Amino acid sequence: MSQLYVAVLAVIVVVLLTVALYRAARVKSKADYLVAGRSLPAVVLVLTLLTSWIGAGSLFAGAENAYRNGFAALWQPAGGWLGLLLIYFIAPRARKFAQFTLPDLLEARYNQTARVLGTFAILFAYVGITSYQFKGGGNVLHLIFPDTVTPELGTYIVAVFVIVTTALAGMSSVAYMDVAIGSLVTVICIAATPMLFHSAGGWAGLHAALPPTHFQALGNLSFLRAMEFLVPTLLLMLGNQVMYQKFFSAKSERDARLSVVGWIVGTVLLETLIVAIAVFGSALYPTGEAARQPYEIIPYTARHGLPALMGALLLGAVFAKVISTASNYLFSPATNLIQDVFVRYIAPDASNKRVLIVSRLAVVLLGCWALYQAVYAQSILEKMLWAYTIYSAALTPVVLAAFYSRRVTAWGAVAAIAAGTAVTLAWDVPGAKTIFPPILAQRDAIFPALLAAVLAMIVVSRFTPPPTPQQLAQLSD
DSSP states (O other), X not given: OHHHHHHHHHHHHHHHHXXXXXXXXXXOSHHHHHHGGGOBOHHHHHHHHHHHHSSHIIIIIIHHHHHHHGGGGGHHHHHHHHHHHHHHHHHHHHHHHOOSXXXXXXXXXXXXXXXXXXXXXXXXXXXXXXXXXXXHHHHHHHHHSTTTOOHHHHHHHHHHHHHHHHHHHHHHHHHHHHHHHHHHHHHHHHHHHHHHHHHTTHHHHHHHHSOGGGGSSXXXXXXXXXXXXXXXXXXXXXXXXHHHHXXXXXXXHHHHHHHHHHHHHHHHHHHHHHHHHHHHHHHHOSSTHHHHSGGGHHHHHHHHSSOHHHHHHHHHHHHHHHHHHHHHHHHHHHHHIIIIIIIIIIOTTOOHHHHHHHHHHHHHHHHHHXXXXXXXXXXXXXXXXXXXXXXXXXXXXXXXXXXXXXSOOHHHHHHHHXXXXXXXXXXXXXXXXXXXOHHHHTSOSHHHHHHHHHHHHHHHHHTSOOOOHHHHHTTOO
């Protein structure tokens, strides 16, 4: 059986490397590297958007949530589903703007200060997201090779693989790797779910094995706790730079909008299947290793609860999915360092060759920072919520205001980014919560940070000059 798992993993690794090398040979310019030459059709966009969104956050943190709380874990992905409904209308505007990064948008609509602060917020959040992809991939390798690969060693192996493949061809490599991975994951999850449902004894077996709360809308969660899962996911989706870079890479505004339709269908389907697989796994393995480390429930169930070939395919698909998401969230902040720092302030006249060299170096450096965080991260779920919060509170309000508000000012946006970032970073510092009333101090950072950001944006915008017609025109229909 172990040879089958090794064979499946080897095929996936070879395919991903082949795609990366092939696309690397076609990269000739900064636009090729950063936005795939603005050539991605709708079908490629659908799969790369789906694959970049669903990674270790869903497969490990979401699965841990489902193991503990049952189908109430769907509150977490539901935030993304709600966000997608609004994104349908944002996508054509984003493609029309057609720059390289989200801070490009922040400077065009606001000012340079907003651009710089936005860059720092993205670096903190996205490197954090990359770190728990590395950790999740390391856990998968440990399950495949339990006697030779520890989770820590697996984390290092995954990090090296992601850094190398991402550095080779940038967005072109990431997008076309996602096509292969997205197709594989979707097909395998659709096939594996009914098998596990049958193994768990159907609905009768599930209800006998699991507590009644696993089948209730809120489960063990309070409504406020459910919102602490939903709101960060919703706001990350709405302001997600990875998503905007994909829209900037679209062949046309029509391709950008069509891709959102497919993304909505695929996301609802796949995230529901992932939660179901985790719930079925919790019924099959309520004790032992799975209970001690519930974030591993999906790869553990793949390894022990499915026929050999299907289990190997599902475990390989989970590994590939983590690789893909790590590549997306590693590449995105590297793009920020190049476009928003290097080209903008250090070497505005740099040649394409020099930009490509520095871009690849940025991927390596940020990958090492993410690896450092992965080695010391205790909980994938907690790391996910922290990364989502810093991005959601600091950036999403000003991004939405850029598209839909004519009154939010440049300094209002700067104040919002600074306030959201500061509150999130300070929230877990000993003594920091004492300045807030108990009802806030006992909660996760998302609501205090979001409240601080929105209030700062409204108040400062009230007392500073409104945006110019030229600023507003760039992001209007």
